[in-house]
Amino acid sequence: MRSAPPIVLAFGFLVAVSSPIAEEPDLYGGEFPLSGYHYMGEQVRILQDDEFQNPGMFAVEYGEELWSTPTGGKGISCQSCHEDASESMRGVAARYPQFDEELGSLVNLEARINEMLTAYMDAPAFPQESDELLSLTAFVTYQSRGIPVGVDISGEAEQYWREGHEFYTQRRGQLNLACNQCHDDLAGSNLRGDRISQGHVNGFPVYRLMWNSMGSRHRMFRWCNWAVRAEPYELGSREYLSLELYLAWRSSGLPIEASPVRP
């Protein structure tokens, strides 16, 4: 086990980064952060790398259609204002979730898209986890591929970051497990047939082979909570938004993968 406790700074900012098994045997080359991509089997990596076969690319294509299709009372599309997504949306996904002064809360990419639809386009919001919302998110995220994740946790966002950190290290569920017990301490080892990853969020929305469909970060959180037999929170809840911000911060520097495939 760890021989010395990690240095705890005033805000505890560095706890998560400095603690991962510095003294442990070499589970993942001591490298942090390391994308979940490196923990997958070769065949899944091939599937992700080949844009022809990658099932997530269908969502990106559908998202592109939605991007350029006029909708809502004003008869405009995303493209009408944002024009070329490959320029206007480049790097956007890497900055979310972020604190919105006007709304007074943390918003993630899905919530931002829905806010745009209702506030500016006079269109109904897409339901959570609908094909439309996931596809549009996937398309926007696709424009940021390769760009390192970098979220702002200063100011108002800091409180969310704290809550997210608390959530991440809180034991929960019938199995009484906290996220960090596996994703920090045991990344790289096997959990039956699965390889435990570091739990980064640089590749979302994800096409998960287990689900045969796309899923958002919040769907993954719900799944994780369910897997430790805890009661999942609602999609878009404050708990999950905070966790999302914390995890995005934890993934700082990892390039955005689009469109990712996970087992």
Next chain:
Amino acid sequence: MTKVRTRLSLPPMVQKDEVFEVKTLVTHPMDNGFMFSRDGQRIPRQIIHRFEASFNGALVFRADWHEAVSPNPFMSFHASVQESGIFDFRWYDDDGTVHTASAEIEVV
């Protein structure tokens, strides 16, 4: 995705008798009829049961698919052509619809 989408990959130009790979993909849930929905209802079987590729109207490749085929079936095969023409691909769905896609190929 409720809408069925297809994706093709084959070279636009080939030489006579050159062997090239034709890759096809179709989005389809391939419900095998053995799964249950959240409320306990059996999800009826709906798969693509046959795939056909023809070149200039003549059948060149055919495959029968069954319940064990994964969602979003990927199919590839090798071909060579003597003349320019059009590849037609047809996916036969259990519900009677036929999804189609075609690609032109030129012999240089």
